[in-house]
Amino acid sequence: MNAATLPIISLKSLDSDEGLAQLRYAASEVGFFYLVDHGISSAAQHQYLALSRAFFQLSAEQKQAVDMIHSPHFRGYNAIGNEMTAGRLDAREQFDWMNEERALSAEQLKFPWQKLIGPNLWPSAMPTLKPALTTLQSKLSDITVNLLQKLCESLGAGRNALDHTIGAQPYTHAKLIRYPAQQSVQQGVGAHKDPGYLTLVMQDAQSGLKVERGNEWIDVAPIPGAFVVNIGELLELASNGYLKATNHKVQSPMDGNERYSIAFFMAAQLSATVPVLSLPPELKSRAHGPSVDPRNPLLTDVGNNVLKGRLRSHTHVTRKHYCDEPLRHLLAKSFAHMPTADICDECHA
Numbered sequence: 001m002n003a004a005t006l007p008i009i010s011l012k013s014l015d016s017d018e019g020l021a022q023l024r025y026a027a028s029e030v031g032f033f034y035l036v037d038h039g040i041s042s043a044a045q046h047q048y049l050a051l052s053r054a055f056f057q058l059s060a061e062q063k064q065a066v067d068m069i070h071s072p073h074f075r076g077y078n079a080i081g082n083e084m085t086a087g088r089l090d091a092r093e094q095f096d097w098m099n100e101e102r103a104l105s106a107e108q109l110k111f112p113w114q115k116l117i118g119p120n121l122w123p124s125a126m127p128t129l130k131p132a133l134t135t136l137q138s139k140l141s142d143i144t145v146n147l148l149q150k151l152c153e154s155l156g157a158g159r160n161a162l163d164h165t166i167g168a169q170p171y172t173h174a175k176l177i178r179y180p181a182q183q184s185v186q187q188g189v190g191a192h193k194d195p196g197y198l199t200l201v202m203q204d205a206q207s208g209l210k211v212e213r214g215n216e217w218i219d220v221a222p223i224p225g226a227f228v229v230n231i232g233e234l235l236e237l238a239s240n241g242y243l244k245a246t247n248h249k250v251q252s253p254m255d256g257n258e259r260y261s262i263a264f265f266m267a268a269q270l271s272a273t274v275p276v277l278s279l280p281p282e283l284k285s286r287a288h289g290p291s292v293d294p295r296n297p298l299l300t301d302v303g304n305n306v307l308k309g310r311l312r313s314h315t316h317v318t319r320k321h322y323c324d325e326p327l328r329h330l331l332a333k334s335f336a337h338m339p340t341a342d343i344c345d346e347c348h349a
């Protein structure tokens with residue numbers, strides 16, 4: 001499959017029934033598509049990617065000042081070697097930010113996922129980063145909420161069917177990512193599904209993103225100006241499996257090239273439980289339930305579904321901030337259905 005065969009959806013076309021039918025096809029058959037006419041120009045995207053390049057060019061000390069190890073809320077910088085996917089190290093460095101919030105006190109913490117709530121870590125060496133990325137976050141949040149409503153409409157569930165799970169604003173998580181050049185084929189990021197409702201990816205001209213389709217991995221070649229959108233686990237759950245959270249991965253660039261991307265993940269509020277949408281009979285008969293993988297259970301309680309991924313990806317943060325009592329005990333209870341070793345190999349509670 002080449003670029004032309006991954007569906008291309010125009011956000012502007014979604015006011016028509018034909019546009020909604022194309023969206024429903026892309027989301028249910030492939031789980032991945034390109035999004036165009038989304039309102040963020042190619043020039044603006046270049047600026048964001050240039051800002052990302054400038055961030056990664058800061059000195060190791062400047063980046064380590066905002067290292068994720070300092071954040072119990074999984075915010076900040078990760079050097080290469082600090083992320084695992086599918087049990088293997090990823091060859092990428094990244095900077096994560098989420099909703100800017102105040103952390104809860106130890107007495108206020110009732111569930112481990114509440115520890116995800118907190119402030120971002122912004123580099124003092126680059127004061128322009130916070131305002132630029134906060135603006136981007138707000139724009140991408142609006143685009144994804146609009147898209148989610150269009151998806152609900154395309155499924156015949158009513159455009160506002162999931163609004164109550166989002167409330168005033170969704171939970172958002174974003175990453176600046178740099179994949180350095182490798183000498184041989186390497187895992188930029190291993191095969192995975194994204195935990196939330198929807199993901200948007202802004203990629204530069206360097207390919208590497210691959211999507212599982214049947215027994216094949218197909219290239220998501222960059223199309224200038226287009227975002228790549230994929231369905232997350234929460235939408236697979238909400239549609240009872242009619243929509244697919246598709247496995248994807250990134251293969252590191254070679255031949256001296258590096259790859260930059262910005263990934264944006266939108267989910268329901270962490271306190272929400274995702275409902276199963278009421279689908280019309282013709283779609284309901286094609287919804288065969290969400291996929292079942294004992295190594296990756298899909299959880300309708302949003303906070304736990306999001307935390308599951310964070311704990312596994314950044315085990316150094318997990319060990320530092322999630323392995324003390326009483327949190328460790330609460331964690332073992334929240335994830336009783338998963339082997340504890342999957343969450344933290346030092347936890348055998």
Ligand SMILES: O=C(O)CCC(=O)C(=O)O
Nearest residue numbers: 177201203209250261263
């Ligand atoms: O860098 C990319 O193109 C995709 C990254 C991704 O899939 C992720 O971070 O979840």
Ligand SMILES: [Fe+2]
Nearest residue numbers: 192193194248
């Ligand atoms: Fe992903």
